[in-house]
Amino acid sequence: MLIYEKLVDDIFLVYSNTTFWFKCQGILIKNKNLGSILIDCNCFYEKEIKKLLKDPVEAYFVSHVHLDHVYNLHYYEEYNPKIKVYCPIPEDKYLKDFNNFIRDNGTLDYGIGDNFKKFAFKELNFKELNSVIVFNPGTEYEFDSIHLKTIHTPGHSPGHTAFSIEDKREKKRKILFVADIGLTKMGAWYGFKYSDLKTVRESIKKIEDIYLNDDFIIASSHGPAIFEKQPEIFNELLIKMNEYDKKILNMFDTHTPKGLDDLIFKGLFFSENYIKSIKGNHKSIIYFFENNMIMSHIRELVEKEKIVEVGTNQWIMNN
Numbered sequence: 001m002l003i004y005e006k007l008v009d010d011i012f013l014v015y016s017n018t019t020f021w022f023k024c025q026g027i028l029i030k031n032k033n034l035g036s037i038l039i040d041c042n043c044f045y046e047k048e049i050k051k052l053l054k055d056p057v058e059a060y061f062v063s064h065v066h067l068d069h070v071y072n073l074h075y076y077e078e079y080n081p082k083i084k085v086y087c088p089i090p091e092d093k094y095l096k097d098f099n100n101f102i103r104d105n106g107t108l109d110y111g112i113g114d115n116f117k118k119f120a121f122k123e124l125n126f127k128e129l130n131s132v133i134v135f136n137p138g139t140e141y142e143f144d145s146i147h148l149k150t151i152h153t154p155g156h157s158p159g160h161t162a163f164s165i166e167d168k169r170e171k172k173r174k175i176l177f178v179a180d181i182g183l184t185k186m187g188a189w190y191g192f193k194y195s196d197l198k199t200v201r202e203s204i205k206k207i208e209d210i211y212l213n214d215d216f217i218i219a220s221s222h223g224p225a226i227f228e229k230q231p232e233i234f235n236e237l238l239i240k241m242n243e244y245d246k247k248i249l250n251m252f253d254t255h256t257p258k259g260l261d262d263l264i265f266k267g268l269f270f271s272e273n274y275i276k277s278i279k280g281n282h283k284s285i286i287y288f289f290e291n292n293m294i295m296s297h298i299r300e301l302v303e304k305e306k307i308v309e310v311g312t313n314q315w316i317m318n319n
């Protein structure tokens with residue numbers, strides 16, 4: 001079943017109430033004159049997408065091409081072949097040809113490209129799209145009275161986009177849809193080869209600046225909507241990242257060299273219970289994610305001279 005949480009009149013946070021773990025939530029902007037605008041409404045059930053398509057849809061926006069955001073997009077194209085799907089550059093090429101995705105995200109080089117493809121096409125029923133409209137994040141759109149600003153927030157993925165939504169006709173509060181900036185228990189996520197820790201931090205600061213200088217309701221891809229101003233919410237995300245830095249640093253000592261295998265699957269990013277529960281194909285993907293996240297911190301710790309490399313991919317704490 002589709003849940004519509006009203007943010008302001010005619011603008012909703014939309015999600016499936018499925019217990020399936022791999023899902024996201026999106027935004028529905030109703031507009032009588034032009035048709036709806038949808039952002040990241042990758043619902044879990046085909047029938048939910050049919051339902052959203054009962055009203056005319058003027059545009060569909062993708063925040064970024066991670067599978068939990070796009071695996072069911074093909075239904076939109078199937079039921080409405082003329083639908084305009086906007087996707088941020090350079091991720092449009094991932095929607096059109098998945099081989100571009102496994103190359104850029106690093107799974108191909110890492111030797112799990114086929115596993116990742118199997119996860120996408122067989123388990124999630126992902127299909128490539130025939131037609132995608134590419135946009136440069138930063139572009140602003142006017143849809144009738146709706147002013148939609150796309151905000152480039154890379155790091156999580158190269159084209160990752162947040163959205164500021166304002167209805168100019170009526171005096172309503174603005175919405176800031178921050179997609180996967182990191183408002184989850186784990187915090188920011190940077191588990192692909194193209195992810196970048198420093199850029200994630202810069203994007204968080206960029207969003208914080210926008211949020212602190214205006215009145216916004218925040219919605220994101222995986223957490224509750226936030227109606228009351230929480231000035232510290234983005235700073236807390238940065239603090240969480242620094243805590244990972246500290247945790248990883250503390251796993252080293254000054255005399256015994258340690259490598260990735262000594263750090264991985266010790267409950268750092270993915271909890272030990274979660275790791276125990278995953279099987280087969282998924283394990284190699286989660287291993288790859290945690291590997292990349294830890295490596296991002298290791299690179300940073302080496303740069304700050306907190307640890308030093310002694311031998312290939314072995315480090316000790318600097319004293």
Ligand SMILES: [Zn+2]
Binds near residue numbers: 066156180
């Ligand atoms: Zn994502």
